[in-house]
Amino acid sequence: MLTAPYQDFARETLGYEFKDIDLLITAFTHRSYVNEHRKSVSVHNERLEFLGDAVLELVVTDFLFNNYSEPEGILTSWRAALVRTESIGDAGQKLGYEPLIRMSRGEKQGSDRARSQILANAFEALIGAIYLERGYDDAAVFISKNISSKLDEILSSGSWRDPKSHLQEVMQRKDGVTPKYVVIEEVGPDHDKIFTLGVYSGSRLVSKGTGPSKQAAQQEAAKEALAQYE
Numbered sequence: 625m626l627t628a629p630y631q632d633f634a635r636e637t638l639g640y641e642f643k644d645i646d647l648l649i650t651a652f653t654h655r656s657y658v659n660e661h662r663k664s665v666s667v668h669n670e671r672l673e674f675l676g677d678a679v680l681e682l683v684v685t686d687f688l689f690n691n692y693s694e695p696e697g698i699l700t701s702w703r704a705a706l707v708r709t710e711s712i713g714d715a716g717q718k719l720g721y722e723p724l725i726r727m728s729r730g731e732k733q734g735s736d737r738a739r740s741q742i743l744a745n746a747f748e749a750l751i752g753a754i755y756l757e758r759g760y761d762d763a764a765v766f767i768s769k770n771i772s773s774k775l776d777e778i779l780s781s782g783s784w785r786d787p788k789s790h791l792q793e794v795m796q797r798k799d800g801v802t803p804k805y806v807v808i809e810e811v812g813p814d815h816d817k818i819f820t821l822g823v824y825s826g827s828r829l830v831s832k833g834t835g836p837s838k839q840a841a842q843q844e845a846a847k848e849a850l851a852q853y854e
Contacts, residue, residue, distance in 0.1 A: 629724060637719060638766065642757055647672075651749040652721065654742060656728035665726075669749035676752030679760070680707055683767040705784035706771055709744045715770045716743035721750070787846035791823070794853050799825045803849070805842050808832065823849050 627645045630652070634642045642648045655668040684706050688699045705711065716722070722739075725746055731738065747770075755763040778784045788803070795803050809820040820834045821841040831852060833844025 633721060633724060637721075638754070640758070642753075644757060647753045647757055648750075649726075651753040652724045652726060652746055654725060654727035654731060654746075656731045657726040660728045669746060672749035672752035672756075673745050674752070675755060676748035676750065679751050679755050679763050680712075680748060680767055680771070683764045684772060686764075687768065687772045701784050701786075702775065702778070705778045706774060709741060711774065711778075712747045712771065713740035713744035715774075716747040716750075719747075719770070721746065782850075787843050787850060791846040791849050791853075794850065795825055798853060801826050803830075803846070805838075805845065807838065821845050 627649070630648050631641055631645055634640060634645075634648060650667050651669050651672050653665065653668050655670060658665050658668045681703070684703050685699075688703055692699065692702075694702075717740075722743060725742060727742060731742065734742075751763055751767065754766055782790065791803050795801060804824040806822050806824060807819060808822050810817055811820075812818050816836075818834060818836060819838050819841040820832055821838060822829050822832050823842070823845040824830060831845050831848035833841045833846070833848060835841035835844050
């Protein structure tokens with residue numbers, strides 16, 4: 625029965641059954657699946673993702689505002705670290721719902737980065753479904769357990785800080801120079817190009833980073849460099 629694994633997930637992971645099980649199934653339905661099954665499926669999870677994103681940001685903001693006295697700029701950085709794609713994608717992976725996500729055959733064979741994005745989108749859609757099914761309080765409990773609880777880890781690792789700014793501080797302190805980013809490689813067509821950049825301390829290549837833009841590649845290179853310095 626189609627609904628059984630979704631109801632099992634709700635019961636075993638969330639602690640309750642969904643009265644509107646179609647809502648939960650929709651939360652795990654990627655647009656690509658609808659494109660492949662137009663005759664039988666017409667709704668995907670993007671509207672629920674839109675709702676869940678707003679609930680997630682409000683709950684995390686409420687948590688930070690009521691528990692910490694840091695200035696707005698610091699709290700904004702902490703919130704961004706908690707709700708970024710990598711964080712919520714990781715939360716989705718730990719919840720183990722990836723086998724429940726309905727997506728096209730092509731998406732199933734996608735890159736790790738694409739898979740993380742789909743997991744993150746489904747996580748936000750799941751929040752939207754919980755909010756509609758159970759209300760704000762239960763959505764807040766879910767977010768607190770899976771997202772807000774990561775704050776201590778984020779603070780201890782320093783991952784909330786912008787990697788490029790953090791690396792500049794570290795490199796200036798340890799090497800007495802400012803990081804220099806250099807494009808090493810560009811591959812792919814203009815509309816889907818992948819960049820590889822190196823970050824240098826003087827003439828020494830410290831690390832490399834790859835991404836769909838130069839900025840993204842710089843961030844990845846900075847993260848790798850920080851890991852080496854630390």
